[in-house]
């Protein structure tokens with residue numbers, strides 16, 4: 447589980463330090479999400495759980511007549527996003543919680559999120575509040591991972607660890623919105639309808655550059671399920687885990703890139 451308190455503190459700090467490599471891991475997905483967003487005319491956009499701001503920045507550059515606001519729980523991530531987007535007049539980043547955030551001016555006609563919504567502690571409350579921040583004709587577009595079993599970047603490292611536990615994939619975290627039925631239930635309860643789901647398979651790039659395996663290992667030991675598994679081990683168990691990681695990463699290195707299969711949904715909806 448990665449909930450509000452973790453994002454506000456240690457997890458937010460790690461993502462703020464690793465924003466270049468997290469953006470890289472999402473490259474294939476980002477193109478698809480932006481394809482959806484750029485297909486509709488927009489005036490006021492809200493990027494929910496914007497993190498270090500890549501989606502908000504891309505939209506602010508592509509839609510210069512629109513106003514783009516990114517909100518996130520993590521003050522550390524918002525500081526990075528502000529530094530990246532400092533010179534854009536139509537872009538602002540604010541520390542805030544989707545559960546109670548209120549627009550200062552116009553309501554949004556596009557509410558977008560790349561992998562932010564599945565971390566909501568109270569998804570129905572948050573989607574209800576977002577609905578009240580949306581114009582009647584607004585679109586909600588967000589990405590989230592499909593079920594864990596389709597996401598090699600998570601399953602392959604779990605298999606290397608001697609500690610076996612049954613994670614609660616419906617708790618706030620990467621797979622909380624893995625099942626379409628659950629997304630449907632939560633969005634419908636919060637007053638959203640016309641829900642569509644597009645499955646997107648993409649390459650989760652973990653490492654690249656002159657030594658892609660070393661790059662991937664340091665990235666995966668900083669963020670995500672391999673980092674969490676490694677943190678629970680010490681001594682020879684930790685060494686075996688890291689050796690196993692290296693073998694796996696070498697087997698996944700092709701043409702200077704270490705990548706794993708990732709499976710996501712792009713979900714769209716409208717206010718009732």
Ligand SMILES: C[S@@+](CC[C@H](N)C(=O)[O-])C[C@H]1O[C@@H](n2cnc3c(N)ncnc32)[C@H](O)[C@@H]1O
Pocket residue numbers: 450453454458461468469472494495496497498499500517518519520523542543544545559560561562563565566567572
């Ligand atoms: C996996 S990160 C994705 C960040 C960013 N969208 C990206 O693609 O790089 C999830 C983000 O959602 C944010 N988040 C989680 N719950 C939130 C909430 N209730 N309100 C605002 N942001 C939230 C976290 O702080 C975190 O930055």
